[in-house]
Amino acid sequence: MFLEREEYAILRSHVHADSVDLVDALAATGLRWSEMAALPPRDLTLHGSRPMLRVQRAWKRIDGGKALGAPKTKRSRRTLVLSPYLVQPFKRNCAGKQPNDFVFTAPEGGAWDSGGFYHAWTRAVSTMRVGRPRSPPRPVTASPNDRVSTTSVTRPQSHDLSHTHASWLIAKKVPLPGIQARLGHESITTTVDRYGHPLAMLDDEIIEAIEWSMNPMAA
Template identity: 30%
Template structure:
Protein backbone atom coordinates (compact mmCIF):
# COMPACT_ATOMS: atom_id res chain seq x y z
CA UNK A 1 0.00 0.00 0.00
CA UNK A 2 1.11 3.52 -0.73
CA UNK A 3 0.13 6.14 1.86
CA UNK A 4 -0.91 9.56 0.58
CA UNK A 5 -0.60 11.99 3.46
CA UNK A 6 1.30 14.94 1.98
CA UNK A 7 1.33 16.94 -1.21
CA UNK A 8 3.58 19.53 -2.76
CA UNK A 9 2.05 23.00 -2.92
CA UNK A 10 3.64 26.15 -4.26
CA UNK A 11 3.72 29.11 -1.87
CA UNK A 12 5.43 32.30 -3.03
CA UNK A 13 6.81 30.36 -6.02
CA UNK A 14 8.48 27.83 -3.69
CA UNK A 15 7.36 24.21 -3.45
CA UNK A 16 6.61 23.06 0.09
CA UNK A 17 5.01 20.03 1.72
CA UNK A 18 1.46 20.39 2.99
CA UNK A 19 -1.39 18.11 4.00
CA UNK A 20 -3.73 17.02 1.19
CA UNK A 21 -6.70 19.20 0.31
CA UNK A 22 -9.42 17.19 2.03
CA UNK A 23 -9.86 14.52 4.67
CA UNK A 24 -10.67 12.02 1.89
CA UNK A 25 -7.39 12.88 0.17
CA UNK A 26 -5.46 11.20 3.00
CA UNK A 27 -5.56 7.55 1.98
CA UNK A 28 -3.84 4.24 1.39
CA UNK A 29 -3.69 3.10 -2.21
CA UNK A 30 -2.85 -0.44 -3.28
CA UNK A 31 0.11 -0.77 -5.62
CA UNK A 32 1.17 -3.79 -7.64
CA UNK A 33 4.05 -5.93 -6.37
CA UNK A 34 6.28 -4.87 -9.26
CA UNK A 35 5.97 -1.23 -8.18
CA UNK A 36 6.42 -2.06 -4.50
CA UNK A 37 9.60 -3.97 -5.38
CA UNK A 38 10.92 -1.11 -7.52
CA UNK A 39 10.21 1.43 -4.75
CA UNK A 40 11.87 -0.78 -2.13
CA UNK A 41 14.97 -1.05 -4.33
CA UNK A 42 14.97 2.73 -4.92
CA UNK A 43 14.65 3.43 -1.19
CA UNK A 44 17.43 0.96 -0.40
CA UNK A 45 19.72 2.54 -2.99
CA UNK A 46 18.97 6.26 -2.37
CA UNK A 47 17.89 6.30 1.29
CA UNK A 48 15.59 9.34 1.01
CA UNK A 49 15.19 11.25 4.26
CA UNK A 50 11.70 12.70 3.90
CA UNK A 51 10.17 12.34 0.44
CA UNK A 52 10.85 9.70 -2.18
CA UNK A 53 11.72 11.90 -5.14
CA UNK A 54 13.36 15.27 -5.56
CA UNK A 55 14.65 17.20 -8.55
CA UNK A 56 18.29 16.89 -9.58
CA UNK A 57 18.91 20.05 -7.50
CA UNK A 58 17.33 18.51 -4.41
CA UNK A 59 14.08 20.49 -4.53
CA UNK A 60 10.60 19.13 -4.07
CA UNK A 61 9.09 18.03 -7.38
CA UNK A 62 6.60 20.57 -8.73
CA UNK A 63 3.84 19.46 -11.09
CA UNK A 64 5.27 21.39 -14.05
CA UNK A 65 8.72 19.84 -13.53
CA UNK A 66 7.23 16.37 -13.16
CA UNK A 67 5.14 16.71 -16.32
CA UNK A 68 7.98 18.08 -18.45
CA UNK A 69 10.98 16.18 -17.11
CA UNK A 70 9.51 12.89 -15.91
CA UNK A 71 6.06 12.07 -17.29
CA UNK A 72 6.41 13.26 -20.89
CA UNK A 73 9.75 11.47 -21.47
CA UNK A 74 8.27 8.31 -19.93
CA UNK A 75 5.21 8.57 -22.19
CA UNK A 76 7.44 8.97 -25.22
CA UNK A 77 9.62 6.00 -24.21
CA UNK A 78 6.59 3.80 -23.55
CA UNK A 79 5.06 4.61 -26.90
CA UNK A 80 1.69 5.57 -25.44
CA UNK A 81 -0.35 8.49 -26.83
CA UNK A 82 1.63 11.70 -26.34
CA UNK A 83 -1.43 13.57 -25.07
CA UNK A 84 -1.70 11.30 -22.02
CA UNK A 85 -1.75 13.15 -18.70
CA UNK A 86 -1.03 12.23 -15.10
CA UNK A 87 -4.76 12.36 -14.43
CA UNK A 88 -5.22 9.68 -17.11
CA UNK A 89 -3.19 7.37 -14.86
CA UNK A 90 -5.78 7.83 -12.11
CA UNK A 91 -8.54 6.93 -14.56
CA UNK A 92 -6.62 3.89 -15.77
CA UNK A 93 -6.07 2.74 -12.19
CA UNK A 94 -9.75 3.07 -11.24
CA UNK A 95 -11.01 1.61 -14.53
CA UNK A 96 -8.70 -1.39 -14.30
CA UNK A 97 -9.70 -2.11 -10.71
CA UNK A 98 -13.39 -1.95 -11.63
CA UNK A 99 -12.88 -4.12 -14.71
CA UNK A 100 -11.25 -6.73 -12.47
CA UNK A 101 -14.29 -6.79 -10.19
CA UNK A 102 -13.07 -4.63 -7.30
CA UNK A 103 -16.16 -3.14 -5.63
CA UNK A 104 -16.76 0.49 -6.53
CA UNK A 105 -16.97 1.32 -2.80
CA UNK A 106 -13.30 0.27 -2.46
CA UNK A 107 -12.20 1.99 -5.66
CA UNK A 108 -13.87 5.21 -4.50
CA UNK A 109 -11.42 5.67 -1.61
CA UNK A 110 -8.23 5.22 -3.62
CA UNK A 111 -8.43 8.34 -5.82
CA UNK A 112 -9.49 10.34 -2.75
CA UNK A 113 -13.05 11.05 -3.86
CA UNK A 114 -15.07 12.80 -1.15
CA UNK A 115 -18.11 10.71 -2.00
CA UNK A 116 -18.80 7.40 -3.72
CA UNK A 117 -21.22 9.41 -5.86
CA UNK A 118 -18.25 11.02 -7.60
CA UNK A 119 -16.84 7.59 -8.40
CA UNK A 120 -20.19 6.28 -9.62
CA UNK A 121 -20.66 9.37 -11.79
CA UNK A 122 -17.20 8.95 -13.34
CA UNK A 123 -16.94 5.17 -13.58
CA UNK A 124 -20.39 3.65 -13.04
CA UNK A 125 -20.74 2.88 -16.75
CA UNK A 126 -17.74 0.55 -16.42
CA UNK A 127 -19.60 -1.90 -14.19
CA UNK A 128 -22.70 -2.83 -16.19
CA UNK A 129 -22.07 -6.50 -15.39
CA UNK A 130 -22.79 -5.74 -11.72
CA UNK A 131 -26.51 -6.38 -12.29
CA UNK A 132 -25.73 -9.76 -13.81
CA UNK A 133 -23.41 -10.62 -10.92
CA UNK A 134 -26.16 -9.66 -8.46
CA UNK A 135 -28.69 -11.84 -10.30
CA UNK A 136 -26.25 -14.77 -10.30
CA UNK A 137 -25.51 -14.33 -6.60
CA UNK A 138 -29.24 -14.28 -5.80
CA UNK A 139 -29.83 -17.35 -8.00
CA UNK A 140 -27.10 -19.23 -6.13
CA UNK A 141 -28.45 -18.16 -2.72
CA UNK A 142 -32.04 -19.15 -3.53
CA UNK A 143 -30.94 -22.41 -5.15
CA UNK A 144 -28.96 -23.28 -2.03
CA UNK A 145 -31.90 -22.35 0.20
CA UNK A 146 -34.28 -24.49 -1.88
CA UNK A 147 -31.92 -27.48 -1.60
CA UNK A 148 -32.05 -27.14 2.18
CA UNK A 149 -35.84 -27.34 2.31
Protein backbone atom coordinates in the same frame (compact mmCIF):
# COMPACT_ATOMS: atom_id res chain seq x y z
CA MET B 1 -8.47 8.77 -20.64
CA PHE B 2 -8.42 5.17 -19.42
CA LEU B 3 -5.48 3.19 -20.78
CA GLU B 4 -5.72 -0.52 -21.48
CA ARG B 5 -2.88 -2.63 -20.07
CA GLU B 6 -1.37 -3.00 -23.54
CA GLU B 7 -1.49 0.76 -24.07
CA TYR B 8 0.20 1.38 -20.73
CA ALA B 9 2.94 -1.07 -21.67
CA ILE B 10 3.54 0.91 -24.88
CA LEU B 11 3.64 4.21 -22.99
CA ARG B 12 5.99 2.77 -20.37
CA SER B 13 8.40 1.59 -23.04
CA HIS B 14 8.79 5.21 -24.18
CA VAL B 15 9.40 6.67 -20.71
CA HIS B 16 13.03 7.56 -19.97
CA ALA B 17 14.76 5.14 -17.61
CA ASP B 18 15.06 7.76 -14.85
CA SER B 19 11.26 8.13 -14.71
CA VAL B 20 10.00 4.56 -15.16
CA ASP B 21 9.74 3.75 -11.44
CA LEU B 22 7.84 6.98 -10.81
CA VAL B 23 5.39 6.33 -13.65
CA ASP B 24 4.86 2.75 -12.47
CA ALA B 25 4.19 4.00 -8.93
CA LEU B 26 1.57 6.47 -10.19
CA ALA B 27 -0.17 3.83 -12.29
CA ALA B 28 -0.09 1.15 -9.58
CA THR B 29 -1.33 3.32 -6.71
CA GLY B 30 -3.61 5.94 -8.27
CA LEU B 31 -1.89 8.69 -6.26
CA ARG B 32 -2.09 12.26 -7.47
CA TRP B 33 1.16 13.72 -8.79
CA SER B 34 1.25 16.20 -5.89
CA GLU B 35 1.06 13.27 -3.43
CA MET B 36 3.61 11.01 -5.09
CA ALA B 37 6.16 13.81 -5.62
CA ALA B 38 5.94 14.62 -1.88
CA LEU B 39 6.17 11.01 -0.65
CA PRO B 40 8.93 10.44 1.97
CA PRO B 41 10.49 7.05 2.83
CA ARG B 42 9.01 7.27 6.33
CA ASP B 43 5.52 6.83 4.87
CA LEU B 44 6.34 3.46 3.32
CA THR B 45 6.22 0.07 5.04
CA LEU B 46 7.95 -2.29 2.66
CA HIS B 47 8.60 -5.27 4.91
CA GLY B 48 6.21 -7.95 6.10
CA SER B 49 3.30 -9.65 4.41
CA ARG B 50 1.31 -6.47 3.70
CA PRO B 51 3.39 -3.56 2.34
CA MET B 52 1.72 -0.20 2.86
CA LEU B 53 1.93 3.40 1.68
CA ARG B 54 0.58 6.27 3.77
CA VAL B 55 -0.46 9.55 2.14
CA GLN B 56 0.19 12.26 4.72
CA ARG B 57 1.54 15.19 2.75
CA ALA B 58 1.33 16.74 -0.71
CA TRP B 59 2.66 19.69 -2.66
CA LYS B 60 0.36 22.73 -2.55
CA ARG B 61 0.43 25.98 -4.51
CA ILE B 62 0.76 28.95 -2.15
CA ASP B 63 1.16 32.60 -3.21
CA GLY B 64 2.47 31.70 -6.62
CA GLY B 65 4.93 29.17 -5.24
CA LYS B 66 4.64 25.71 -3.74
CA ALA B 67 5.04 24.19 -0.30
CA LEU B 68 4.53 20.88 1.43
CA GLY B 69 1.28 20.56 3.37
CA ALA B 70 -1.55 18.24 4.26
CA PRO B 71 -3.24 16.29 1.46
CA LYS B 72 -6.09 17.82 -0.51
CA THR B 73 -8.96 16.69 1.74
CA LYS B 74 -9.57 14.72 4.93
CA ARG B 75 -10.12 11.49 2.97
CA SER B 76 -6.96 12.15 0.98
CA ARG B 77 -5.01 11.30 4.12
CA ARG B 78 -5.14 7.54 3.63
CA THR B 79 -3.26 4.24 3.73
CA LEU B 80 -2.94 2.04 0.65
CA VAL B 81 -1.91 -1.57 0.36
CA LEU B 82 0.92 -2.10 -2.13
CA SER B 83 1.27 -4.96 -4.56
CA PRO B 84 4.52 -6.97 -4.46
CA TYR B 85 5.25 -5.52 -7.92
CA LEU B 86 6.02 -2.12 -6.33
CA VAL B 87 8.11 -3.21 -3.37
CA GLN B 88 11.44 -3.45 -5.19
CA PRO B 89 11.05 -0.14 -7.11
CA PHE B 90 10.21 1.63 -3.85
CA LYS B 91 13.14 -0.01 -2.05
CA ARG B 92 15.42 0.95 -4.91
CA ASN B 93 14.37 4.61 -4.73
CA CYS B 94 14.55 4.76 -0.92
CA ALA B 95 18.09 3.36 -0.75
CA GLY B 96 20.47 5.72 1.05
CA LYS B 97 17.79 8.30 1.82
CA GLN B 98 16.71 9.79 5.12
CA PRO B 99 13.14 9.28 6.44
CA ASN B 100 12.04 12.80 5.45
CA ASP B 101 13.69 12.86 2.01
CA PHE B 102 11.70 12.40 -1.19
CA VAL B 103 11.32 8.85 -2.46
CA PHE B 104 11.41 10.02 -6.07
CA THR B 105 13.93 12.67 -7.02
CA ALA B 106 14.54 14.43 -10.31
CA PRO B 107 17.40 13.25 -12.56
CA GLU B 108 19.45 16.28 -11.56
CA GLY B 109 18.66 15.71 -7.87
CA GLY B 110 16.19 17.30 -5.49
CA ALA B 111 12.42 17.22 -5.59
CA TRP B 112 10.66 16.52 -8.86
CA ASP B 113 9.25 19.73 -10.28
CA SER B 114 5.87 19.36 -11.98
CA GLY B 115 7.19 21.25 -14.99
CA GLY B 116 10.21 18.97 -15.28
CA PHE B 117 8.06 15.87 -15.09
CA TYR B 118 5.61 17.38 -17.60
CA HIS B 119 8.42 17.69 -20.15
CA ALA B 120 9.56 14.11 -19.47
CA TRP B 121 5.99 12.91 -19.85
CA THR B 122 5.22 14.81 -23.07
CA ARG B 123 8.51 13.60 -24.56
CA ALA B 124 7.38 10.02 -23.91
CA VAL B 125 3.82 10.34 -25.24
CA SER B 126 4.94 12.27 -28.31
CA THR B 127 6.97 9.26 -29.48
CA MET B 128 4.24 6.70 -28.88
CA ARG B 129 1.13 5.98 -30.90
CA VAL B 130 -1.36 5.56 -28.09
CA GLY B 131 -4.11 8.13 -28.25
CA ARG B 132 -7.75 8.70 -28.96
CA PRO B 133 -9.26 10.30 -32.07
CA ARG B 134 -10.55 13.75 -31.20
CA SER B 135 -13.18 15.59 -33.20
CA PRO B 136 -12.66 19.35 -33.23
CA PRO B 137 -15.66 21.55 -32.41
CA ARG B 138 -18.08 21.75 -35.32
CA PRO B 139 -18.28 25.30 -36.71
CA VAL B 140 -21.50 27.08 -35.84
CA THR B 141 -22.25 27.53 -39.53
CA ALA B 142 -21.64 23.87 -40.39
CA SER B 143 -24.53 21.81 -41.65
CA PRO B 144 -25.16 18.25 -40.41
CA ASN B 145 -23.91 16.92 -43.75
CA ASP B 146 -20.56 18.73 -43.63
CA ARG B 147 -17.52 16.53 -43.05
CA VAL B 148 -15.42 17.41 -40.03
CA SER B 149 -11.83 16.22 -39.78
CA THR B 150 -11.06 13.78 -36.95
CA THR B 151 -7.36 13.49 -37.61
CA SER B 152 -6.25 15.14 -34.36
CA VAL B 153 -5.46 12.87 -31.43
CA THR B 154 -5.85 13.28 -27.68
CA ARG B 155 -2.77 12.05 -25.85
CA PRO B 156 -2.86 10.76 -22.27
CA GLN B 157 -1.97 13.21 -19.51
CA SER B 158 -0.02 12.18 -16.41
CA HIS B 159 -3.17 12.43 -14.25
CA ASP B 160 -4.77 9.86 -16.55
CA LEU B 161 -2.63 7.28 -14.73
CA SER B 162 -4.90 7.77 -11.70
CA HIS B 163 -7.99 7.30 -13.88
CA THR B 164 -6.36 4.28 -15.50
CA HIS B 165 -5.64 2.77 -12.08
CA ALA B 166 -9.30 3.11 -11.12
CA SER B 167 -10.46 1.56 -14.40
CA TRP B 168 -8.19 -1.45 -13.84
CA LEU B 169 -9.66 -1.95 -10.36
CA ILE B 170 -13.17 -1.73 -11.79
CA ALA B 171 -12.27 -4.28 -14.47
CA LYS B 172 -11.24 -6.70 -11.71
CA LYS B 173 -14.54 -6.02 -9.87
CA VAL B 174 -13.04 -4.24 -6.86
CA PRO B 175 -15.99 -2.80 -4.86
CA LEU B 176 -16.58 0.92 -5.30
CA PRO B 177 -16.05 1.80 -1.61
CA GLY B 178 -12.57 0.28 -1.89
CA ILE B 179 -11.81 2.37 -4.98
CA GLN B 180 -13.18 5.50 -3.29
CA ALA B 181 -10.93 4.95 -0.27
CA ARG B 182 -7.86 4.19 -2.40
CA LEU B 183 -8.24 7.36 -4.50
CA GLY B 184 -9.15 9.54 -1.52
CA HIS B 185 -12.51 10.72 -2.85
CA GLU B 186 -14.61 12.59 -0.31
CA SER B 187 -17.83 11.12 -1.69
CA ILE B 188 -18.58 7.88 -3.46
CA THR B 189 -20.73 9.99 -5.80
CA THR B 190 -17.48 11.41 -7.17
CA THR B 191 -16.22 7.89 -7.83
CA VAL B 192 -19.44 6.85 -9.59
CA ASP B 193 -19.71 10.04 -11.66
CA ARG B 194 -16.07 9.99 -12.73
CA TYR B 195 -15.92 6.31 -13.63
CA GLY B 196 -19.42 5.71 -14.96
CA HIS B 197 -18.16 4.54 -18.35
CA PRO B 198 -15.82 1.81 -17.03
CA LEU B 199 -18.54 0.76 -14.58
CA ALA B 200 -20.68 -0.19 -17.58
CA MET B 201 -18.31 -3.15 -17.97
CA LEU B 202 -19.96 -4.67 -14.91
CA ASP B 203 -23.44 -4.73 -16.47
CA ASP B 204 -23.23 -8.43 -17.32
CA GLU B 205 -22.26 -9.29 -13.74
CA ILE B 206 -25.15 -7.19 -12.42
CA ILE B 207 -27.63 -8.95 -14.69
CA GLU B 208 -26.25 -12.35 -13.69
CA ALA B 209 -26.54 -11.47 -9.99
CA ILE B 210 -30.14 -10.36 -10.38
CA GLU B 211 -31.07 -13.46 -12.36
CA TRP B 212 -29.45 -15.64 -9.69
CA SER B 213 -31.31 -13.79 -6.93
CA MET B 214 -34.71 -14.09 -8.60
CA ASN B 215 -34.39 -17.73 -9.66
CA PRO B 216 -34.20 -20.22 -6.74
CA MET B 217 -33.29 -22.98 -9.20
CA ALA B 218 -30.20 -21.17 -10.49
CA ALA B 219 -26.83 -22.68 -9.58
